[in-house]
Amino acid sequence: MHNDRINLGMLTEQELIEACRKGNRASQEALYDRFCKKLMVVCLRYSKSSAEAEDILQEGFVKVFQGLGGFRQDSKLETWMTRIMVNTALNHHRKKLYLYPMVDVDNIDLPETEVSLSGLHFTQLLEMIQELPPGCQVVFNMFAMEGYGHKEIAEMLGISEGTSKSQYARARNLLQEKLLKGSTYYQRYGK
Amino acid sequence: MESNRFEDSFRNAFAGAEVLPSAAVWKNIELDLAKESGGKLKRNLLMFQLLAAASVAFAFGFAGLYYLSQPTANDSNTQSLTEHNIPKHSPTTEPTQAQKLKSDERLPNRIAQEKPAQGMDHVSHKSDKPVVDQSSIIQSENSGIEYTINRKGLSDFVETKKAVLVLPKEERVEPDAGMVLLARLKDEEKKYQDEEKKAAGSREKIWASVGFGAGSYKPNVQSSSANLGVNALSGDASTSSQSPSGSSYSVGVNVASKISRRFILQGGVSYLTQNADFTSIVSSQGSATLSEFAQPANFDRYQGVSPYSVNSSMQFVSVPVQVGYLIVDQAFGIQLNGGIATDLFVSNTLSPDNDSYQKVTQAAGQDSPYRTVNFSGLLGTEFSYRIADHYRISLNPGLRYALHSIYKEEVAAEITPVTFDVSLRFRYIFK
Numbered sequence: 001m002h003n004d005r006i007n008l009g010m011l012t013e014q015e016l017i018e019a020c021r022k023g024n025r026a027s028q029e030a031l032y033d034r035f036c037k038k039l040m041v042v043c044l045r046y047s048k049s050s051a052e053a054e055d056i057l058q059e060g061f062v063k064v065f066q067g068l069g070g071f072r073q074d075s076k077l078e079t080w081m082t083r084i085m086v087n088t089a090l091n092h093h094r095k096k097l098y099l100y101p102m103v104d105v106d107n108i109d110l111p112e113t114e115v116s117l118s119g120l121h122f123t124q125l126l127e128m129i130q131e132l133p134p135g136c137q138v139v140f141n142m143f144a145m146e147g148y149g150h151k152e153i154a155e156m157l158g159i160s161e162g163t164s165k166s167q168y169a170r171a172r173n174l175l176q177e178k179l180l181k182g183s184t185y186y187q188r189y190g191k
Numbered sequence: 192m193e194s195n196r197f198e199d200s201f202r203n204a205f206a207g208a209e210v211l212p213s214a215a216v217w218k219n220i221e222l223d224l225a226k227e228s229g230g231k232l233k234r235n236l237l238m239f240q241l242l243a244a245a246s247v248a249f250a251f252g253f254a255g256l257y258y259l260s261q262p263t264a265n266d267s268n269t270q271s272l273t274e275h276n277i278p279k280h281s282p283t284t285e286p287t288q289a290q291k292l293k294s295d296e297r298l299p300n301r302i303a304q305e306k307p308a309q310g311m312d313h314v315s316h317k318s319d320k321p322v323v324d325q326s327s328i329i330q331s332e333n334s335g336i337e338y339t340i341n342r343k344g345l346s347d348f349v350e351t352k353k354a355v356l357v358l359p360k361e362e363r364v365e366p367d368a369g370m371v372l373l374a375r376l377k378d379e380e381k382k383y384q385d386e387e388k389k390a391a392g393s394r395e396k397i398w399a400s401v402g403f404g405a406g407s408y409k410p411n412v413q414s415s416s417a418n419l420g421v422n423a424l425s426g427d428a429s430t431s432s433q434s435p436s437g438s439s440y441s442v443g444v445n446v447a448s449k450i451s452r453r454f455i456l457q458g459g460v461s462y463l464t465q466n467a468d469f470t471s472i473v474s475s476q477g478s479a480t481l482s483e484f485a486q487p488a489n490f491d492r493y494q495g496v497s498p499y500s501v502n503s504s505m506q507f508v509s510v511p512v513q514v515g516y517l518i519v520d521q522a523f524g525i526q527l528n529g530g531i532a533t534d535l536f537v538s539n540t541l542s543p544d545n546d547s548y549q550k551v552t553q554a555a556g557q558d559s560p561y562r563t564v565n566f567s568g569l570l571g572t573e574f575s576y577r578i579a580d581h582y583r584i585s586l587n588p589g590l591r592y593a594l595h596s597i598y599k600e601e602v603a604a605e606i607t608p609v610t611f612d613v614s615l616r617f618r619y620i621f622k
């Protein structure tokens with residue numbers, strides 16, 4: 001059994017995809033093992049807790065296995081799976097986004113000072129992102145991390161482009177403040 | 192510029208970042224996938240159920256349409272009238288034929304006797320189907336009588352045209368030979384259809400079958416504990432409360448013939464073996480005979496011993512005569528059978544499992560405690576399937592019960608065996 005897992009781990013991405021398409025459970029597990037850690041980070045960025053992130057990861061992976069048959073390999077498998085995780089997270093948070101309506105913030109004073117992230121562990125940044133208000137968290141992730149434009153974000157979330165921009169600006173402002181003042185992680189571990 | 196740096200810094204900070212989720216995540220994914228595949232199975236099952244329901248609905252619908260499309264009694268009257276009432280004489284000899292039709296209000300569905308219109312010529316040439324029906328109504332101008340023409344088998348041209356046959360007032364009505372011929376053909380076809388319908392169920396008239404069966408056998412021994420001799424014969428332990436059971440095997444041939452559409456008379460010959468294990472507490476020094484048991488003094492020959500097992504194997508040649516009733520007579524057939532079998536006793540072999548005692552075989556005959564001729568009631572069902580034009584395979588679960596004890600009256604005990612067996616038969620249909 002252990003050897004089987006090792007052998008499956010040695011399969012190329014294409015071979016793994018083919019095996020998963022046939023519904024081979026061991027191959028599905030191998031695919032999960034290969035990508036779950038990276039995708040867990042994606043889910044954590046859109047969540048407030050590990051438990052919530054795991055729920056998204058679980059739901060997202062089920063969708064991955066269900067949709068693998070239709071994966072046309074136009075993009076890398078990891079990119080495709082990340083997109084599924086993001087969409088799953090967005091669905092997960094849609095209600096929360098309504099609960100926390102995003103309002104336009106016209107005048108945002110962005111700090112002029114340059115903030116350096118060097119020396120910070122990603123977990124510290126992750127915590128800062130998780131502490132953002134839900135709307136800001138989602139928009140920041142989509143814009144800064146996934147690279148969506150504000151227009152796309154507006155369409156995907158059903159908000160105006162201006163709201164997306166203002167939410168992003170607010171998120172950035174809050175993050176910069178946190179970086180300047182130092183987060184709990186920052187204080188705990190120091191530079 | 193600064194903005195881009197800020198975002199790039201974040202992206203870079205997360206490049207290659209990994210967090211291991213808990214082991215429960217994969218287990219939950221597996222569960223979800225299993226549920227999903229189960230759901231798919233259920234959906235497939237539902238689809239098959241819906242398909243089955245749709246098939247049944249279609250079958251019923253088709254059967255309903257077929258039933259409705261069958262000629263009704265009215266049609267038969269019409270056909271009959273058509274053949275017998277259409278005047279074949281020249282109108283000159285019976286100039287008032289049209290008036291006769293007009294006055295006869297009890298017979299509204301007569302066939303038009305006017306010279307055929309263009310479409311009618313077409314009918315006589317193209318149609319190979321009966322023409323008289325109630326599917327189309329033609330009214331006579333002068334009589335108001337409705338005539339009917341069946342449009343089945345007519346060309347599209349005729350189908351699309353509404354046929355209106357106008358009979359000029361007081362004009363002579365001349366029988367048309369073509370129409371009469373078609374009406375007769377309709378009659379012939381109906382007769383043929385009726386015969387076909389009857390023949391479909393009774394196509395198989397005589398057949399023979401070979402088969403073998405196996406089942407359970409219950410001797411139903413009733414004896415007195417005092418009569419050790421009888422017990423020795425039957426191998427019975429001592430009381431009637433102990434009723435052992437065993438197995439029954441048969442092989443035989445049958446011949447059957449239909450005596451009516453639904454009833455069948457069948458007979459044959461088969462060889463039966465009925466085995467049962469008993470516990471005996473007596474030992475015999477040899478084969479016991481009826482004369483020995485008739486004399487109580489001979490009981491001394493039988494000694495009380497420790498209980499031991501004895502196998503009784505009775506052989507019969509059976510000649511069954513049964514009447515069958517066909518409930519379903521299609522490719523798949525269901526038949527109920529009932530009758531009587533004459534069972535000729537061949538022998539009973541008692542085989543003790545103890546080497547100290549001898550194997551004893553009781554044959555039929557004057558000295559045998561067994562009746563040579565026995566009668567059994569038969570009751571069974573036969574499920575058959577036609578596998579080829581002349582072959583059927585059938586499964587016959589059936590009950591055979593002795594109508595009397597197989598012991599002779601002199602013996603103070605009774606054995607009335609009951610057998611339930613299932614036999615497999617291969618049937619060859621002669622005609």
